[in-house]
Structures are given as C-alpha cells and as structure tokens.
Amino acid sequence: MIPVPLVRRLMKLRIKVRRNKVIVLAAAVFLLALIFSIMFMYFEKVGFFTAFYWAIITMATIGYGDITPSTYGGRIVAIIAAIAGISTFTALVSILAEYFIESSMRRMMGMHKVKYKGHYLIIGQGGSVLSCLDELKRAISMGQAEDNPIVVVLPSEEEKKRFPFEDVEVLVGDPTNKDTLQRARAAEASYVLLTLEDDSKSVFVTLMVKQISNAKVFVEALKQESFSLLKQAGADRVILSRTLAGRLLASSIFEPEVVDVIDDLTTSTGNYDVTVLTFPELSELKFGEAWQVLYKQGYLPIGYVENGIKLMPPLDSQLPRNPKVVVITRVSS
The missing domain is CATH 3.30.70.1450 (Regulator of K+ conductance, C-terminal domain)
Known part of the structure; x- marks a missing residue:
C-alpha cells in the first residue's frame, strides 16, 4: 500500500509542474500567433489586428473562411500555422483539463486548500467532532455565535466517508503536519477546537497553532495531568471530558435527576x-x-x-x- 503522505507530496509536485507547463504553453501559443501574424502581414499586406485574428482562428483550427491567403507565401504560412496550432492548442487544453480534474480529485479526497478567513476550525475525530459541530451550528442559527464558515480536519478518508454533514468544508490530514494546518488556513482562523485521541498530539498541535495564529484554541483533554501542559502550550480553555463523564456516571447512582438536568442543559437537542x-x-x-x-x-x-x-x-x-x-x-x- 502506497503511503498517503507520499501520494500527497507527489500530487502537490505534479500540480506545480503542471502550472509551469500551462504558462510555458500559453506563452508559446501567443508567441507563435505573433510570428504567424507578422509573416501573414508581410505576404498578404493586411493590418496587424486582421493578421493576428487570422492566426488565432487558424491555429485553433476553427477556420471561418472570412480571411484567406491569396499568395503562395501566405498559404505556406497557413499550412504551418494549422499544424503548429493543432499540436500546441491540443497540449494546452489537455493539460488544463487534467489540472481541473486533479483539483476536483483533491477536493474529493479532502486534500485541497480552503480560502476562508475568520473561520471556525475543528480538528479531531469521532463523536466529539460531531457533537461539537452540532452545538456550534445551532449556536450560529440562534445568533449566539458569529456566522463564520466551519472547516473540519479529519485524520483519514474513512472518517470523511462517514462524516454526515455536507454543508461543511472537510479536509483530510495529520494535524501535526504543518502542511495540513496551512491547507486549513489555521493562521487565518478565529477559533481552533481540538478533540484528538492523544493528549500529546493536542499539546503539539496547540503549540503549532499558537506559533502561526492569534486564534483562540479550545482543547479537549483526556487526562487530568495534561491540563497544565495544554495551558502552558497556550490553550485558552481546556475541557476535561473524561473527568466530567466520570462525575456524571457516579452521580447517576445517587442523584440521577441531576444528571438528566445537566444532559438537557448541555445538549443542543434538549x-x-x-x-x-x-x-x-x-x-x-x-x-x-x-x-x-x-x-x-x-x-x-x-x-x-x-x-x-x-x-x-x-x-x-x-x-x-x-x-x-x-x-x-x-x-x-
């Protein structure tokens, strides 16, 4: 099985090379059209605009027939222009088509780059991401939170396939990788919410985000001892999810009604x-x-x-x- 990071790097390199090819081919088409225009002007004694129009139409193999060469030199130029146009235009169109198809594939795989600013960035996996997203969307709909775009970063394509929200921008990548944070525009985000499966990763990602962004970072911690580390890393708020869950489990024994009240108050569907x-x-x-x-x-x-x-x-x-x-x-x- 080919490693996903290697595939991403190869695709990124191919897109850069392809962009350069598009520029080179576009410049070649323009230069050839200019050369054929000058030659056509010389043989057919027409103005530059008319000659340039003829060159583009001929190279694109459209051939309206409104301007035709009447000299031998002009006809030879037309033959060369038609042959050169077929090769250069075909190459240019094919590269453009391949570029757009590959861009669509990158978006489908969650490997694209967003263009938002001031957005909410949720990084993690599992039920915590879904419940966090549910509550945030509800708060936005009620006017309790700013109506900014939401971007979610998931660790794998399998998580993306199971993701139930279609109106949210979803990326796939390792949050400890700087490229993933750049694609998610973490530097431009207003809030970053971390709900990772490993507190050490949460500490590392918090440090990375705080180095590149002024966003407020809210983190879900799994262990009590991680609280102080995350605070030192720059987290603005740390939620000890398992500690809270343990308290509620114990309270279910002697005060179950209190648990019901807390569940109602903290659930978006309550x-x-x-x-x-x-x-x-x-x-x-x-x-x-x-x-x-x-x-x-x-x-x-x-x-x-x-x-x-x-x-x-x-x-x-x-x-x-x-x-x-x-x-x-x-x-x-």
Whole structure:
C-alpha cells in the first residue's frame, strides 16, 4: 500500500509542474500567433489586428473562411500555422483539463486548500467532532455565535466517508503536519477546537497553532495531568471530558435527576439551555430587580459575570454596567 503522505507530496509536485507547463504553453501559443501574424502581414499586406485574428482562428483550427491567403507565401504560412496550432492548442487544453480534474480529485479526497478567513476550525475525530459541530451550528442559527464558515480536519478518508454533514468544508490530514494546518488556513482562523485521541498530539498541535495564529484554541483533554501542559502550550480553555463523564456516571447512582438536568442543559437537542447574554438595560440594577424583569421575558437568571462567574448572588447585589447575565432559557423547537 502506497503511503498517503507520499501520494500527497507527489500530487502537490505534479500540480506545480503542471502550472509551469500551462504558462510555458500559453506563452508559446501567443508567441507563435505573433510570428504567424507578422509573416501573414508581410505576404498578404493586411493590418496587424486582421493578421493576428487570422492566426488565432487558424491555429485553433476553427477556420471561418472570412480571411484567406491569396499568395503562395501566405498559404505556406497557413499550412504551418494549422499544424503548429493543432499540436500546441491540443497540449494546452489537455493539460488544463487534467489540472481541473486533479483539483476536483483533491477536493474529493479532502486534500485541497480552503480560502476562508475568520473561520471556525475543528480538528479531531469521532463523536466529539460531531457533537461539537452540532452545538456550534445551532449556536450560529440562534445568533449566539458569529456566522463564520466551519472547516473540519479529519485524520483519514474513512472518517470523511462517514462524516454526515455536507454543508461543511472537510479536509483530510495529520494535524501535526504543518502542511495540513496551512491547507486549513489555521493562521487565518478565529477559533481552533481540538478533540484528538492523544493528549500529546493536542499539546503539539496547540503549540503549532499558537506559533502561526492569534486564534483562540479550545482543547479537549483526556487526562487530568495534561491540563497544565495544554495551558502552558497556550490553550485558552481546556475541557476535561473524561473527568466530567466520570462525575456524571457516579452521580447517576445517587442523584440521577441531576444528571438528566445537566444532559438537557448541555445538549443542543434538549429543552433548555444555559447561556450568557448581555442586557444593557439592566445596568447597575439590583440582581433581584433584574431577576423579575428577565423572568417575565422568559429567562431564568442564575448569576452574572464580574471578575468571574457569580452564581446565586444576593438579591440586593448590584449588577455592573452592561451586565453579562447567566440565564437558563427554553430552546425553541
């Protein structure tokens, strides 16, 4: 079996060579047309534009017949132009066709390069990528997140074939490879979300992304001891997924209803959602007063943001200006 990285490098090299061939052939066609135009002008005593038009039409083997040579010299030039045109135009068209076909194949295989800026970049595999994408798409549809393009990087073509979303740009590649990050335009991304199967890879990719980009990097960690390493690598937020899962499993024994509530609040398909919203009209009000206003609007305030999250604050505590309030809201169907 041929290694996939080797195939990618060979295809990349072939495209560069082909681009050079297209330029050389296009220049050759133009130069030949110019030479035949000058020769046709000399023998047939016509203007340059007319001669150049005749040369292009003859070399392309279209032959409208509106301009025909009347001298022996002109007819000889026409014979040479027709033969040269068949070879050069055929070569040029075939190379262009092959280039576009190969570009389509690269896109089908996920080996192409995106052209986005300010996009969301999700790197990983498995259920975490799908649940992350579900939640992000829902947040965008509800106006809770910026409506930017989403790019997903998967490790293999098998993962790409199983990927259920057709409206998302999908690339295939090793995220520890700099070429993969370049194809995904990680340097231009606004957010990079990592959910890899190995924490050491997550640390390495976080370092690489932070070296080339100002994007915020959010990482799923599998082990508690990886938390500090990822923070040192520059991760803006680290989620300990297995630790949270373990807590929920234990809570299922003695407080299963709490697990149901957490599952509902943290799932995009649930009935309720926890979110943080800004309410300028509540500036410097008492929390109790703000609670009454928001409850009538369909929100259940449970705290606000000021030097951290303040949950269940005293009712007489004063909100800051343009307060960010933590609320529970019903999710519309």
